[in-house]
Amino acid sequence: MNKNLRTRGIVIAIITIGCLVILFGPWNKQKGYARSASDFFSPSKLKQNLGENIRLGLDLKGGTHLVMQVQADEAITAMTNNNVQKGKDDLTKDGIKFTGVKAAAPGQIVVETPDTAEHDKIREKFFTFMPSDGWDYSTSGNSVTFKLTNRYANQIRKDATEQAKAIIEQRINQFGVAEPTVQLRGREEDHQILLQMPGVDNPDRVKDLLKTDARLEIRAANAQKFDTVEQANAALAGDTNKEVLPYREKKADGTSDTGFYIVDKLPVIDGSDLREARGIPNQQGFGFYVAFSLKPGGSEKFGTWTENNIGNYLAVVLNGEIRSVAVVRNKITDSGQIEGNFTQQQAEDLGLVLRSGALPAKITYIEERTVGPSLGADSIRQGIFASVVGLGLVILFMLFYYKMSGINAVVALALNLLILLAGLVLFSATLTLPGIAGVILLIGMAVDSNVLIFERIREELRAGKIVSSAVDTGFNKALVTIIDTHVTTIVSSAFLYIFGTGPVRGFAVTLTIGLLANLFTAVYVSRSMFMWVLSRGGRKSETISI
């Protein structure tokens, strides 16, 4: 008996100390932090450690929770249009007869040809740059139709979402948000991305930054500037390789210039050729411009093109708008600039967005939750205060109703909360507002186990059993019930975790850890305390305060 009791005492002591160490130890420090003995013993350091160890959710800490939807169908439209353009170019180049290539719908390309003998050649040509298992090929009369298969369309949408996620991740990291979380969210066909930024109190700038579409292109331009789009279109005279784009340049001296230019449809280089882009202050005047440099492949292309086009014009096009037009004076290999009178913020943001590449499709914000740190602090204070009041009432009742045995329950309860918090730290679970509510409710559940046991012991005493055997039987009988209730709740928490989202999930984690802790404290710790009390009285103990 005594040996058994000692073992129990040691187990409980180890777990208690272990939990205290997990909870108050200096674990969550920055890299390179030198731990010293004072980290374990100075009260202020311990408090600081505790604050760092418990991960608070955004609703308590303050921060931004953003869900965005990638308009993935746009990726399909863009890809279809690219293939139409490429097909047209290739057919012309190889002298295959056709009268028209058009995108009949997103994911559907129709080629008209006067000669059915060309059908096979057209198919072969298109399938050199389009995957043949991704497009269904059919002919009717003189026309050839390529239709995107559903499977491939879904693949493209999925890729677009993944790519958007990678770009968002890159932009967020470069922006310097601390500990951001970027992940895909919901079902695959939803194309949603979740972004959480703790501590970002006002997400306006981040939001603008993420959405910014930055398609940078350098294209060959005609020298002449037109004042109206009609004039420009007239001069274009239906040339399918060129198009008219609006021109708006903000010069470094503060003046601006607008109009229209005729430019090539295909760019010489585009955003994917960029290696670096930065905001740089203008030499004269105010404001900033953006300087960029090119990757090796891009600079080769650009170098060759400029060498062959000295004296011709080139246009810097950003999102379909010409930002500047310049004459090529000599061979340019690896750098260029977007001139303008940007503010520092605009220039830095544009540089950042250009560096991360263009989004494959537009994104829309479909959910936004921001919590200011002061509100989170209010919630913590109120939640903790409510817990303390609730706990106090419970303790008072237990001591009043069960007398000395009530102390048992209180110790078990305290240990239960300690293990719960340590469990949260150990599994790096996040404590959220519903989580705090879950803690308050666990207090109720923990008390329930003790009440069950005590009532059982009382019943046995009433039935005339001697104290030690009443305690034994009481515990054994209550144990079955306690295990049944706890396991049922754990089973349902498991399903909450699997099928739930957000707060429901956090709630399930808190509940499960708490229930496991409760099983231990109610069954093992409380019983050991009874055993200890009884062993002190020796074999003769005939009364028990319950």
Added chain:
Amino acid sequence: MIEIFKSANYDFLGKKWFFIGLSWVLILAGLASVLYRSFDGKDHTNAFNMGVDFAGGTLATVKFRSAPDSNTLRQALEKQGVEGSKIIIQPVTDEIGQAPKNEILVRLPNEVKVERQQGQSETGAKALNDADIGKQKILAAISSFDDPSTNGKVDVNKIGSDKLKFELIEKAKLDQQSAEEAARAIVDYREKTRAGLIGDINEVKNINGVPPQIADSLGKDFFAGFASVKSAEAVSPQVGADLRNSAIVVTLVSCIAMLAFVAFRFKSWGFGIGAVIAVFHDVLVTLGIFSIMQWEINLTVVAALLTLVGYSMNDTIVIFDRIREMMRTKRREGLEKLSNEAINQTLSRTIITSGLTFLTVCAMLVFGGEVLKSFSWCLFIGILIGTYSSIYIASPFMLLWESWRATARTEKTVSQSRVASSVPGDNDSLTATSAGITPQMLAAAGISTSPRKLRKKGK
């Protein structure tokens, strides 16, 4: 020994039809409210008062220097093109012993336009604008409370630290590093010392970390606005529908899981069905009361509903466990009598546990603050209903199922026994089944009734 019940012996199950009837009344009252409120044509009442989590829309906590009356605020919002009758304005109650908060909860209806193609599900629709459209309108509306002379200046109350950094570089001509430090210091001061709202721009000049040379610029280019948004939730309708569907699925799935688990543990569908009917009953009654009172249902309330499901289940299992235990010793008494005795024996435990949990929920309701309010109400009702249902709903339905099964089984056994000669020991199982206790349940309770097993033991 202080005792609530010396020796409880109430006839709970004798009145089961009365209480089952009462529960129907509660459920039908809730249903009536749901139907009435869906068809009464009033805009401000709905079947359920769905929070922004499920209905879409915007919910913001706005802090004012001094709270305006709700009509002025409503008019300011109407000027931004929000339909006035659909705006909900609710002042946040002050905490005892704390400075007045001057905070107002503003809720706007959904302003996001959604494009839904034919055959597309509600959740698959495409949002045409960003979810924060409502938040922008609230920001614009509260800016109208500012003095017109502040036009064009930067409001230190409505700005994040990184945007403030750039404004300090542009306007106050600070260099990168000191601008960053100053912006941090100002936002920290606003959030930690001033609870989210700086009263006067002159306070900013004295903050530690703000360089003194920018005092002029602060007075000229910056100001402290009359109000700030402390928190905002903006949800597009299709996300709301998605969250709502997944909340329903999660509740159903976890109920089914519990049904299966309880049936498995007690080796009888009757116990599982009794427990799950009780749980459904609790959810229905609570939702009905939420509809009648028009309390808001949001994601936190769903967490509370799940908690009350857990509680009710806990209560029920304690009683069922006792019934199972008593079947070992007193199986000849009949299941109904046993159940009633079990309820009585666990009565003090039921009252103490529910009472204590109820106390903690009351503490939450009083001290837990605005955010936990609907959560606390849900549990407040849920604990009352859950305790009631584990006594008056779970056991009666378990009994109904078992006696229905027993009649079916007896008929079968009787018709069989006419053909086959009676086996010694068969009487035993017959009496047990007619009382509603099946051999499987007895086996679960550790009692063997099978004549074959008896014979084996005999060998």
